[in-house]
Amino acid sequence: MLDGVRILAWGTRHAVRLGATLLERAGAQVTFGGAQAAQGYDVIVVSSDVSSADERSVIAELKASATHIVCDITATGPQNARVGMRGSDAQIQAISGLMDTTGFAHGEPVHIGVPFTEISAALYACAAIAAAVRVKRLRGIVQNIDVTLFGCAASALTTFLPTAFAQGTVGRVGNRHPACAPWNAYATRDGWILICTSTEEQWRKIKDVASAPQLDDPRFASLRERVAHVDELDALIETWTSTLTTSECSQVCEQIGVAAGPIVSVEELSKEPNFRMRHADAAMQIDTQGIDGDTYKRVSIFNTARLTDDACAAPCTDREAAPHAGPLAGIKVVEIGQYTTAPLVGKHLAALGAEVVKIEPPDGEVARSWTPGQAGTSYFFALNNTDKQTIALDLKQQADRAYLSTLLADADVLVENLRPGALAKLGFDRDALGKINPRLIYCSISGFGIASAYPARPAFDTVIQAMGGLMDLTRSAGEPVKLGASGADILGGQAALLAIVACLAGPARQDGTFVEISMQDVAAWCALFASGNPERQGIAVACIDGHVWLESDEHADAAALAAHAKQARCSVLTRASAVAALAKAGVSAVPVARVHELIEDGDFLADVLSVARDANGAFWPVLKVPYRLSRTPARVRAVPGAPTRTASPLFATLAV
Template structure:
């Protein structure tokens, strides 16, 4: 991993502190500095946040970047270029100007600040992943480079659920605890509280209907996913007539039995008594019980775990192909082969970034393709959502219930460096691809399993979606609209879980001489709880969203203005009768920290978004697609996002119908 890498964490942003904590977990030697260290820099990597540094420190940072002797990673709010260059924005202000805040909250309420510093946490994870990639390049090629990561880019990258509507020139609004493309998906009242229920397939919908016994659910208005989304108000009311007859536990257990994701809203303070958290993190739970949640409580748990892939020491690791790859032109991961078996967001996010960094990624899909391909809006039968999450991959359709297709997968894995999947725990093992079997196939493989609750879990049969994990990981408890828990508009648990997996994989790949196979486990609930504990122990500045005639503005408290004073200032400046731009100008003139709350559909006309985040790619037929750049910039070996996959290919022993890749795929006819 990063053993022996010396890192200086020199910056006041939370992303610097969080990143240093994660880098320590990955084996690095980390030194923290509050001020510019005297003397020379005896470090391999220096992590800074120049936008909130003093002028003299910014000069020193510029000199370090120019010298080219260290990997220098700079975390800023908006980057060194563009109209907002140098903006000393807080996490909440970035949530506001990026559109992230406007996606969180209820449809008829105000935008809600995410209750954890989401953009700082996301930046910390991308920082660590990109540092690991840069360390790999330095070890292979002797090249030190600079890395720039922006909070704005991290925020915009999290909008993959909402940007498709903007691409289709539709207005994007808040959906509360719903999903804009799936239904039923919401928080429903029970006899003693609330239950989150999430469905995404027709099979799950049929199962809910079968146990709910509500005749009106058979109405033709709910026959298709599109129809259910269009009639979601009526649908949710009918679902609640069923859930309200059960306790939360009864409803959770029933949903678990039929394979539908569901769970209660857990408070951060209640994490220590939540069965799965307590089982997996007994020490952290005991400390919370004894001392409450403090500033360092989050450090008592890790967001990833690693173990040997197999205990069979007689298995000989195969020779690695990566050692023969000496050109860095194709990216930090040139020569690395990845198999991805995933859907929706989490594992696909990992595969997308590994591909952007130069790896050859093969995505395994069901025979009919991933369900998310058919979501709307999109073009040519493929959703914008799928395109955003699966750039630069080869896609392959396999029916893993068939012996021949499992044999094809086995061949791929024998020549792979990484396998990443987000299936239910044990699903691959049932198909003959458990840890021991994978170790026999490829003793050098990095196998990363991402699941909602982990392999060793109090809920071994419970499926999980992002919203359920947000509820059961404490994120919804900290994020509230008018006092009611509400999920992050973005798929926060999915995204942060994928980022944790990306970090762990890249930390392992940072050692080109690595030989032993490794099993990496990511529990999305672990990651969510880690974030919630950090936020609870390290509270952010408070603020309020204030309505204007064309939207909202975000006002942030400071030593002069508490929340009550902010509200008074907004009334005094008559913000309700002003545009956002005029309101911000009036408030700033009055000494109040204020920024506009952008809508996602407005990003398409935002110069910084167009220049730094949005890009265009082609698919195999030559059609153009809007895609997102990665939010980290490596100066010498940049990550590149270039292509959108077409229909999944088929694996063929006979390749007469096309030109196969090294892994023997030809396009489906």
């Protein structure tokens, strides 16, 4: 991976500290220090927006020198209208719309209980660093990288932006999903259980075990109808779950293949069976010493191993690329993914220049048909699948499996987020993949990992948020609530992206690599970091046109902030007036943006939103990547059309 790469971490943001931990996990040699020690390092990671004027001057000189890869992680970036804003994680959650998606419809916007934008920025920054290291190794190009917390936050809104694109108003949905139902937290005899469905088959299974005649009502006959009548649907589902214990309901859902699970507190992670099995050392420390600032380091967010026990006869040779082509030009990727995690990985690999072939089922990925969209394809699918060639295969058919084998024989990477064991049942276990392509990087993303206490349990984002501690830390009036964004999916995909690009950044590969990502591992890593490194307090306060977020200094608590808000009479002011009034009182406040308001936000339009075309020439709103490589930039260009059966299985014939 990044063995031998020397990195200097020089910055005070959480993202710099977290990035250092991740880069060490990827094999780099990381040192914390200042500019005086800059010589002798390959990469320098900084956070210029929270640096002193003298430090910013030194950072500018380092960027101009072109002798180091300099990665600068800031709140809003060098060209943003808010340039210089020393924004905290919570403030970025607020101004990006991320905060307004979290919480219940009847309540206030909720601050996500982990520093989501800092964590996301750390993951994207490390992936971009690995890409830049690869470019330097292969082409001798040294470049700078800019990563923004604002861009990372906006990139996480793919579930909500489609409504905004269709000129709709985006609201908070609590523990529901805006496009799927049933999907919620339901009361049981002894607590709560998260149940998530996304397909008609999963709906039929829940309907059968619930045995409520009312569920056959025409109001629930289609996904669109179920979403439209979700209040009535959830009440009927809860009449069933309330007759069972949480454990009994989890077991029933596992038996029928529907994602479900309990809400686990961070302190109870050590007793959660899968976490304890996979992270015995961390569980023991939590039991004996509690959670401290470094407990999260005992949890690995990705695991790597040799693909097979058979060594390759010769190293893998990197394909030549033009000097200013994308960092992954010449890399060939096969993605077997759906919804968010694997598609997010494929999207970024494609933006970085790789040729990505996405394998879909014969009728196409389910998310294609979600609304809203255009020309029969959802905006959600478009946002997550830019720049891919899509092929429809029925992997239950021998001919199509043979076709996949031919694709894999010439691929560098396979990434999938199928249920653990599903690909092996089709004849593509690790040994088989090693025989097809001994140098393949095979990345498996799943809810609970390959080595798991729940080998047959499916998982969706909300279940992982519940079982990984994220919901315990994110509360509305004391009640656990999921991140509005698909946080576990997104962070799991980012972990996979980092691991894959780090593998590609290393010297010539001689053995194939297996990369395992457990989304629960990633969620628990985030939750443990947040628990051991608490943030400053803050509150959301209502105004006449929305909410503002007030943040404390080291001397103010939530009660003091509420008193300031009352004195400023925020409840009768607009957000802009409230921010100004609070500033006069020496209180830091920012408006809480609504997602649909981003479409008119100049920073969002300039720095985040872009436009791509599909094969028919139609325009689509898409998102830029939140990291900028100065000389080999990542590019988002095209939206795929319907999946096709190509005449040739060779990558050379595929247009990207």
